[in-house]
Amino acid sequence: MPRIRPFTFWLARKKISPQAARLLFVCRDLLSAANELRWIREHVNTTPSKIPPNLRLHQLCSKRARGTPLQYLLGTQPFGDLEILCRPGVLIPRPETECYTIELAALIKRNLPKHKPLNVLDICTGTGCIALQLYASLTPHFPTHIQAIDISPVAISLAQRNLSHNIQLGNLISPPPQLTPILTPNTKSTVSFTLLSLFSPALLTTLSSHPPDVIVSNPPYISNKAFSTTTSRSVRNHEPRLALVPEHDDISLELNCQPEDVFYARILHLAKELKGCTRVILFEVADMEQAGRVVRLVERDEVLRGWYDVVEIWRDWPDEEHEDHIVKGEESNVAVAVKGIGEGRVVYLWNSRGGEMEGKR
Ligand SMILES: C[S@@+](CC[C@H](N)C(=O)[O-])C[C@H]1O[C@@H](n2cnc3c(N)ncnc32)[C@H](O)[C@@H]1O
Structure with missing residues (x-):
């Protein structure tokens, strides 16, 4: 797997956000990092939680950067006509x-x-x-x-x-x-x-x-x-x-x-x-x-x-x-x-x- 250039991390941090730079560790390219950040942000903004939104966003991006699959963090995966709930312990639909x-x-x-x-x-x-x-x-x-x-x-x-x-x-x-x-x-x-x-x-x-x-x-x-x-x-x-x-x-x-x-x-x-x-x-x-x-x-x-x-x-x-x-x-x-x-x-x-x-x- 090719290494990510430091310049790409710099771009992600400056042009998108520090969270996007963190997501680069798993996403590997800027476009995917920006997409995942958008989905995680949408999830934070649309699902109720006692944790303040900024802290939640930070926590979810950190977990994702450590390799937790996106579907376990967002809780769902589209599958045909359906929205499939996902949770740790059960395989994510491919x-x-x-x-x-x-x-x-x-x-x-x-x-x-x-x-x-x-x-x-x-x-x-x-x-x-x-x-x-x-x-x-x-x-x-x-x-x-x-x-x-x-x-x-x-x-x-x-x-x-x-x-x-x-x-x-x-x-x-x-x-x-x-x-x-x-x-x-x-x-x-x-x-x-x-x-x-x-x-x-x-x-x-x-x-x-x-x-x-x-x-x-x-x-x-x-x-x-x-x-x-x-x-x-x-x-x-x-x-x-x-x-x-x-x-x-x-x-x-x-x-x-x-x-x-x-x-x-x-x-x-x-x-x-x-x-x-x-x-x-x-x-x-x-x-x-x-x-x-x-x-x-x-x-x-x-x-x-x-x-x-x-x-x-x-x-x-x-x-x-x-x-x-x-x-x-x-x-x-x-x-x-x-x-x-x-x-x-x-x-x-x-x-x-x-x-x-x-x-x-
Ligand atoms: C590759 S996953 C497939 C899940 C789902 N069908 C999909 O396509 O996303 C395999 C599933 O087999 C189940 N499994 C493992 N051993 C089994 C057994 N002996 N009998 C029935 N199910 C089993 C696992 O719990 C797991 O949910």
């Missing part, structure tokens, strides 16, 4: 996640029958951003039942607050109260957040009566090594390790995959246990290399390979102009389309043949 969630909703709207209730399962929901954006996008078109799970009580309670917060803002329509936290067939749309681990045997019992048509997951996927070498200091020091690094080495041995891929292998196993009822599976991944490994988890399994005839890798911005790039699987003849621009970000599996889900992209 723009790439927002981008593929919108793309996924568009695909579902284009290709799925509108008269049938749609069951969606969001595994590792965190703030609830993916579940709530899908709920916002799909409920005007389908009776949609969204079930989201996470192992962290802090995340589940924040996701529930995000539902009420966005209903209050008028971004979401209020779902009827759910009596039981399972996917129930209902003509009205529902969304619920449940404290449950992907690895809990209770999950299959919960899902088998109303299996999900769509499974989406942004799970922990960083290896221990990458966490200590390539993850940024701000992420390492401020965001929860539970959200980033899978710690299930025993299960990864059992599922015959790399430790950082264990959530994908377990979800694919779950899809098999659900006997192919799930028509769409979307995984967020770290990069092209991990995307390739996830594709191979599908290819090496005869049953999954038979069900999911459309296998795609999406880059960060899947809807951007791109040349479709087709790669052939290593262990089978499955053709994998690589879409969009940026880093490999998503593995998308689609059973295009089953029932009414047939569609064209």
